[in-house]
Amino acid sequence: MSQLSTKHLIGIKDLTKQDIELVLNTAATFKEVINRPIKKVPTLRDITIANLFFENSTRTRISFELAQKRLSADVVNFSSSSSSVKKGETLLDTVNNILAMKVDMVVMRHPSPGAPWFLAKHINANILNAGDGTHEHPTQALLDAYSMQERIGSLEGRNILIVGDIMHSRVALSNIFCLKKLGANVKLCGPPTLIPKYITELGVELEFNIDKALAWCDVANVLRIQLERQNTRFFPSLREYALYYGVNKKRLDRLDKQITVMHPGPINRGVELSSDVADSEHAIILEQVENGVAVRMAAMYLLAGRD
Amino acid sequence: MTNRILLDKRLFQITLERLCHQLIENYDDFRNTAIIGVQPRGVFLANRLHARLEELVGKTVTFGKLDATFYRDDFRRKNKQLEAKVTDIDFSIDDMRIILVDDVLYTGRTIRAAMDALMAFGRPGHVELLTLINRRFNRELPIQPDYVGQTVDTIEDVAVKVQWLDEGSEDCVILEKQHA
Numbered sequence: 001m002s003q004l005s006t007k008h009l010i011g012i013k014d015l016t017k018q019d020i021e022l023v024l025n026t027a028a029t030f031k032e033v034i035n036r037p038i039k040k041v042p043t044l045r046d047i048t049i050a051n052l053f054f055e056n057s058t059r060t061r062i063s064f065e066l067a068q069k070r071l072s073a074d075v076v077n078f079s080s081s082s083s084s085v086k087k088g089e090t091l092l093d094t095v096n097n098i099l100a101m102k103v104d105m106v107v108m109r110h111p112s113p114g115a116p117w118f119l120a121k122h123i124n125a126n127i128l129n130a131g132d133g134t135h136e137h138p139t140q141a142l143l144d145a146y147s148m149q150e151r152i153g154s155l156e157g158r159n160i161l162i163v164g165d166i167m168h169s170r171v172a173l174s175n176i177f178c179l180k181k182l183g184a185n186v187k188l189c190g191p192p193t194l195i196p197k198y199i200t201e202l203g204v205e206l207e208f209n210i211d212k213a214l215a216w217c218d219v220a221n222v223l224r225i226q227l228e229r230q231n232t233r234f235f236p237s238l239r240e241y242a243l244y245y246g247v248n249k250k251r252l253d254r255l256d257k258q259i260t261v262m263h264p265g266p267i268n269r270g271v272e273l274s275s276d277v278a279d280s281e282h283a284i285i286l287e288q289v290e291n292g293v294a295v296r297m298a299a300m301y302l303l304a305g306r307d
Numbered sequence: 308m309t310n311r312i313l314l315d316k317r318l319f320q321i322t323l324e325r326l327c328h329q330l331i332e333n334y335d336d337f338r339n340t341a342i343i344g345v346q347p348r349g350v351f352l353a354n355r356l357h358a359r360l361e362e363l364v365g366k367t368v369t370f371g372k373l374d375a376t377f378y379r380d381d382f383r384r385k386n387k388q389l390e391a392k393v394t395d396i397d398f399s400i401d402d403m404r405i406i407l408v409d410d411v412l413y414t415g416r417t418i419r420a421a422m423d424a425l426m427a428f429g430r431p432g433h434v435e436l437l438t439l440i441n442r443r444f445n446r447e448l449p450i451q452p453d454y455v456g457q458t459v460d461t462i463e464d465v466a467v468k469v470q471w472l473d474e475g476s477e478d479c480v481i482l483e484k485q486h487a
Contacts, residue, residue, distance in 0.1 A: 041378060
């Protein structure tokens with residue numbers, strides 16, 4: 001059987017279509033595992049994994065930790081707010097110190113794009129990127145693809161819309177790479193100020209009218225407006241954003257079909273997504289969270305099992 | 308040694324029939340009993356036995372599939388990573404009588420893993436093991452089958468291959484000399 005073509009999971013950009021399919025297929029078997037009466041398998045019992053979070057996170061971190069525990073791995077957690085990073089230690093020194101304690105895999109979130117790539121060049125452990133700045137967030141894209149497939153079947157030739165802050169979103173970039181590799185048509189929608197200038201080079205289309213975009217798509221992946229990454233204002237007000245790009249029930253009711261709505265969380269209710277949509281049968285937001293654990297189990301299982 | 312046919316189509320059929328009747332002797336109408344095939348290749352045998360048993364008993368017999376990949380003891384020790392297959396046990400196995408079914412019993416390690424995997428679904432009343440082929444001289448763990456199609460005494464570099472009609476070939480068991 002095949003195995004992953006890479007030793008690290010840093011970005012979807014480095015994966016082949018076969019890699020992605022392998023992760024998604026493996027995730028399906030792990031989803032069955034986490035629905036058993038006993039949700040734990042002993043597979044990674046001789047593996048130690050360090051979770052290094054240099055940036056805040058709740059769901060990704062819990063999801064990774066739960067996935068590691070379900071695989072019986074030993075887990076050490078690290079967050080930059082309570083560590084020697086505050087004393088001026090470099091990233092490489094921090095990580096080398098942790099690896100000296102015999103750690104096999106590193107899951108890292110870092111505010112600087114490329115940080116996991118830098119680590120992979122210098123250390124021997126498997127690196128799994130849990131989000132690096134505005135660059136990539138590969139496990140999120142994989143769980144999004146898994147959740148889409150679960151709802152609508154194969155993504156080949158299907159129309160997927162990504163709405164919102166494309167510029168600051170690592171979820172958007174990873175999603176674009178992943179969906180294109182799986183053969184989907186991808187369209188982006190958002191304020192022109194939040195769409196990167198050369199993004200169409202990746203083979204995606206643009207649409208600035210949200211109603212037209214929704215009418216086109218099978219699935220709409222609605223991104224969070226990242227207030228913390230916006231030092232300058234990219235649109236006049238949140239109210240105006242909600243008015244022009246917010247996905248709400250009125251907009252969905254106007255469509256002549258039922259579309260699936262996704263959101264990577266945390267939701268700014270009433271801004272990019274209204275509550276009546278977030279809590280409706282259109283939305284698969286909580287399924288995404290459940291699938292996140294299965295997909296991360298698959299990713300870590302496949303990385304650890306590579307020779 | 309060239310390839311040798313151990314069970315041809317006719318003998319294969321007779322063996323399956325005998326295994327079914329042995330099970331009926333012990334399990335009567337299969338109340339509170341489940342047949343569980345071990346993935347990947349035990350499922351072919353389990354499917355076949357299950358269909359025939361339902362015919363013979365005239366009742367539905369509980370059936371499941373179990374994948375033991377995540378419980379194996381050779382993870383990271385083999386060159387090739389194993390692909391997990393579907394597990395499908397949609398019933399509670401608590402206090403049930405379980406018949407684990409696999410095609411070839413060799414080192415016993417797969418069955419060890421399968422028993423561990425099974426326990427994740429509850430606490431069965433008792434578990435028995437049925438295998439089509441028992442390679443009794445190659446065991447590495449103290450595991451023995453309760454029902455056996457045929458016992459084979461082979462040296463290690465001979466492979467025992469069970470082929471199924473469901474895979475597009477004829478039902479048969481072949482002894483095959485491995486190329487060193």
